[in-house]
Amino acid sequence: MGQMMELRAAWGDTLLELTKTHPNIMILDGDVGSSTMAQTVAYNNPDFYMNMGIAEQNMMGVAAGMASVGLIPWLSSFACFLANRDLDQLRVTVAQPKLSVKLAGHYSGILAGKTGKTHIDVGDMAIMRALPNMVVVAPADGIECRLATRVLTDTPGPAYLRLTRDASPVIFGEDYTFVLGKVVPLREGKDITIFGTGVQTVRALEAADLLAKEGISAHVVHVPTLKPIDVEGVVAAARKTGTVLTTEEHNIIGGLGGAIAEVLGQHCPLPMKLHGLRDCYLESGPNDALLEKYKLLPKDVVDAAWELLKTGPAAARKPEAKPKPAVKAKKAPQAPVKTSAKKKHAPPKKSAPRKRTGR
Amino acid sequence: MPIDAAEKRKLQEKAVQVRRLVLQAVHKAAGGHVGGPLSMVEIALALYFKMMRVDPKNPQWPDRDRYILSKGHSCIALYAVLALRGFFPVEEVYTFDAINSRMQGHPDMTKTPGIDMASGSLGTGASPALGMALGARRLGKDFHTWLHLGDGEIQEGQVWEMAWVASYYNVDNLTAIVDYNHVQQFGFPRDANLKRRFNPITQVPEKWRAFGWNVLECDGHDFDQLIPAMEQAKATKGKPTCIVAHTIKGKGISFMENDFNWHAKVPNKEELEKSMAELDAALATI
Numbered sequence: 076m077g078q079m080m081e082l083r084a085a086w087g088d089t090l091l092e093l094t095k096t097h098p099n100i101m102i103l104d105g106d107v108g109s110s111t112m113a114q115t116v117a118y119n120n121p122d123f124y125m126n127m128g129i130a131e132q133n134m135m136g137v138a139a140g141m142a143s144v145g146l147i148p149w150l151s152s153f154a155c156f157l158a159n160r161d162l163d164q165l166r167v168t169v170a171q172p173k174l175s176v177k178l179a180g181h182y183s184g185i186l187a188g189k190t191g192k193t194h195i196d197v198g199d200m201a202i203m204r205a206l207p208n209m210v211v212v213a214p215a216d217g218i219e220c221r222l223a224t225r226v227l228t229d230t231p232g233p234a235y236l237r238l239t240r241d242a243s244p245v246i247f248g249e250d251y252t253f254v255l256g257k258v259v260p261l262r263e264g265k266d267i268t269i270f271g272t273g274v275q276t277v278r279a280l281e282a283a284d285l286l287a288k289e290g291i292s293a294h295v296v297h298v299p300t301l302k303p304i305d306v307e308g309v310v311a312a313a314r315k316t317g318t319v320l321t322t323e324e325h326n327i328i329g330g331l332g333g334a335i336a337e338v339l340g341q342h343c344p345l346p347m348k349l350h351g352l353r354d355c356y357l358e359s360g361p362n363d364a365l366l367e368k369y370k371l372l373p374k375d376v377v378d379a380a381w382e383l384l385k386t387g388p389a390a391a392r393k394p395e396a397k398p399k400p401a402v403k404a405k406k407a408p409q410a411p412v413k414t415s416a417k418k419k420h421a422p423p424k425k426s427a428p429r430k431r432t433g434r
Numbered sequence: 435m436p437i438d439a440a441e442k443r444k445l446q447e448k449a450v451q452v453r454r455l456v457l458q459a460v461h462k463a464a465g466g467h468v469g470g471p472l473s474m475v476e477i478a479l480a481l482y483f484k485m486m487r488v489d490p491k492n493p494q495w496p497d498r499d500r501y502i503l504s505k506g507h508s509c510i511a512l513y514a515v516l517a518l519r520g521f522f523p524v525e526e527v528y529t530f531d532a533i534n535s536r537m538q539g540h541p542d543m544t545k546t547p548g549i550d551m552a553s554g555s556l557g558t559g560a561s562p563a564l565g566m567a568l569g570a571r572r573l574g575k576d577f578h579t580w581l582h583l584g585d586g587e588i589q590e591g592q593v594w595e596m597a598w599v600a601s602y603y604n605v606d607n608l609t610a611i612v613d614y615n616h617v618q619q620f621g622f623p624r625d626a627n628l629k630r631r632f633n634p635i636t637q638v639p640e641k642w643r644a645f646g647w648n649v650l651e652c653d654g655h656d657f658d659q660l661i662p663a664m665e666q667a668k669a670t671k672g673k674p675t676c677i678v679a680h681t682i683k684g685k686g687i688s689f690m691e692n693d694f695n696w697h698a699k700v701p702n703k704e705e706l707e708k709s710m711a712e713l714d715a716a717l718a719t720i
Contacts, residue, residue, distance in 0.1 A: 101572065125568070125603075133561045133595035140565020140579075143543070143551060145496065146572060148565075163555050164592070168562050172543050172552045 079242040080217025082274075083181055086238055087112030089224040090149060094123040097228060101141055103127050103134050105152035110240075111181040113151035135161035138176040139168035147175050147228060153187075154180030154237060155196035158203060169233050170206045177227050178203075178235045183213075184273065184324035185352070185369060186241050191359040197352050200272075201329025203235040204302045210255070211301040213237035213273035213331075216245045219299060222253035230255060241362065243274045256300045258308035264294035267318045267380055270309070272298045272331040275324045275351075275371065282322070282376035291380065301334050309338045319347035320383055322376050327351040346386075350379040436658040437484075443720055445483060445657050448518055449475050450717045453686045454710065455514035455527050461706045463531040466539065469696040470584060471511035473615040473654070473681040474503075478515040480660045481580055485668070490520035493547040499577050500566045502551045504559025505584030505613065506540040507698070513537050513546070521548035557590025559583075560610075564600050567608035567674075578668055581610040585633050586618035594645065600674045601646025609667040610647075610676045613654060614638060615683035619697045631694045642676040654679030687712055 093100050094116060102124045108114040117124040127134035131152055138148040150157065157165075157180045169176045180199055187194045203211045210232065214220040220238065227234040246261070261276070262283050271279035276297040283293035296312040298305070313319045319339060323331040332349030339345055352369060366372050436442075452475045460466040478501075482488065486499040503512050510530055517524040522536065529535035536546045540554025550566075553559035563581035570577050583593065600608060621631035635641075639649045648670045652659035660679065667675035683697075684690030687709045701709060 099573075127599060128595075128602075130595035130599065132557075132592040133564070133599055136558055136561020136592065136596070137565035137568065137599070140551065140562030140567075141569040141572075142565075143562065144500075144566050144569035144573065144575075146569050164558050164561065167555045167558050168552055 078245040080245050081112075081240070081242045082214060082217055082220040082238045083110070083112045083240060085217035085220040086179055086224055086236070087115035089221045091115050091119055093225065093228055094120045097147065099146050100228065101125065101146045101148045103138055103141075103148050103150050105129065105131050105134050105150070105156065107153060107181070108151055110153075111151040111179065131156050131161040132164050135164035135176070136168050139164070139172070139174050142169070142174035142176050143172075147177065149177045149179055149228070151179055152181065153194060153196075154183035154199040155194050157235070158196055158199035162202065165233075166206060170208045173208045173232050175231050176233050178233070179238055180235060181238045182240045183237045184239055184275075185357055185365045185371070186239055186324075186362045188240055189359050189361065192356045195357040197326040197355070197357065198329060199235075200237060200301055200323075200325050200331070201333065204329060204334065208233055209302060210234040211237070212255070212299055213301060214253075214299055215271070215274060215276040215297055216243060216247055218245055218247040218249065218251055219253055222251070223255075223299065226253055226255050237273055239274050244277050246277055246280065253299065256303050256305055258305045258312060259297040259299065260294070260312060261297050262293065262295040264292040264316065266292045266316055267320055267384060268294045268296060268312050268316045269376065269380065270296050270298050270312070270319065270321045270331060270335050272301060272323050275322050278371065278373045279322050279376055281373035282380065285373055285377045286380055289377075291384065293380065298331055298335070301331060304334050304338055306338050306342060309335055310342050313339055313343060313345055317345055318383060319345050320376070320380050321347070321349050321351070322379070323351040324371055325351055326354055328354055346383065348379055348383040350376055437661050441484075442657050445476070445479050446720045447717065448479055448483065450686075450713050450720070451518065452479065452511060452514040454713055455517070455524070456510050457687075457701055457706055457709050459510055459514070459527050459530040459537075461701050461703075462528055464700055465531050466510055466700070467507045467698045468701065469617065469683040469690060469694070469698075470505055470508035470613075470615070472685045472687065472690065473683045474505070474508050474511050474582065474613050475515075475685070476655045476657060476660060477582060477611055477613060477679055477681075478512055480657055480664060482515050482519045484661055485664050486580065487577065488519070488548070490548070493521060497575060497577055500550045500563070500579040501582065502553060502559040502563045502566075502579070503541055503582050504553050504557065504563070505582065505587055506553035506555075506559065508584070509538070509541045512541070516546075516548040519548075522546075556584070556587035557592040560593045560596040563608055563610070564596050564605065567600070567605045568603065570607055571605070577607070579608045581608065583610055583612050584618075585612055585614045585616065585635060585638065588612065588635060588638070597642065597645040597647065604672055605674050606671050608674045609664070610642075610674065612638060612676060612678050613681050614678050615681040617683040617692060617694050617697070619694065621694050639678050642678070646673060648673050648675040649678060650675060651678045651680065654681035655685055686716060
């Protein structure tokens, strides 16, 4: 197995490094530092850490006040609380006055450690995207998380960083450069463009492997910055194949799918499908079981791709005998995603010659 | 200790001037609040003309004292005070609520010189004040932060989240002033008369004391009491101070005082003229 990394650990380690170069940085914690790894700063450089207790509304406002006098506060809390509990404080005292408050929304998506519906937020990206002035970033792995934490610290204005709890595969190399507001093509393809965000991008890459075995060449593009969205990059990637699938560990309403649909609907309407959580609340359960039940696994991305392709020219290449859903996992995998761990962000491989069976 | 008589007289004259501006601006805008702005006049004047270190020519001066009007709907009174203090021309106050005006319906720190924090959603100004105070400590700066709360908005939970955190961290460069006028937008009846309605919150000083704050009480319209209380608050070390300032909603206009109906009612021409006459009479007695 390739390298695995926790985004929360990458975030905590990076903040500790930043306390040594950024005297104005401050970590405010909603009493979850042992979960979010804000504890890394609390233990190692306590002057830069303050526990604000179990009082998120106050924490958001304190951050606004600190930012207004020249500090750069990072908030440590869960995505479900930051996007909901203190939303009015965020809207009025942070987003409207464009103050440099940085929100780390931990435990996002469905892998929230068996916490159930209250802690699994399916709408944080939608809520954050809907706030004028907010920047919204969902890194795919620990490397990108490290870089995004630095870039957002140095970018004036409010920002939301969407983070996950458990270790996930590293897909980027140490030489990767994170550019705020730009999409990242990860794999060249000709038949379908798959946009992913956050750790779901890793599953999109795996899905592309599976699709390749079925004769479909998928163009995979990672969208780390949900807002401001890279209009040019999205349109260019969509035009490459003329068929677009989005996949996300989030409600398909208002998240990545919504963001891409807003761009393509206005700039280049194309056949597209949104894959992700279908407007529902979730429940407790082990990660693998949740991914399976709510159809977020690579095989589910493959199914969504075929549903989209079945009406287009690529349908002719669909393996005849194969029933849908295409790939039934024999048992739940041990880790959410593992086979793509070896994929570093390298120049995309030339796709293997593929048999064309007519149009 | 009472303040200098000449200084007090000047402040009292300014209070009349601010009340005039408030009523004229709201009348012209045909919108806005009057009861709350009239109750906060002396508090804001005492701060901007006596207590606070500010530079109207440099409103973003990093070392200035900070003021947050958390009861943001009363901002027309603050605009009048800031104009008199020289942050912008007095005539600009009359553009209140007009399109493209810097005099917004609720305070906008990105538009109006002298506004230190956005507010308007009640309770949300409380925590930024604590953030400024903690920020001053972190940055080694000696500015003081003044938080102006309405007694209505202390029904919001956020205020009490701020209160315990401020006292936990022994913040003493922050003073909260509760503009305790006992009346809010609609309120609750206290007796059989359903048309006389009041704030339901009781034991206000006790509540702040229970949250670990030093508490002072004074008449919020009497400069002789307000200014010494503010000085004492600033001098208190080791804990935050809350000044419970007893005020009258609609203060200065006989038919507006203590009446919840004047929370956000626009005076018509006749009511405006009557108000101006009452204010002229008040000025003559100073």
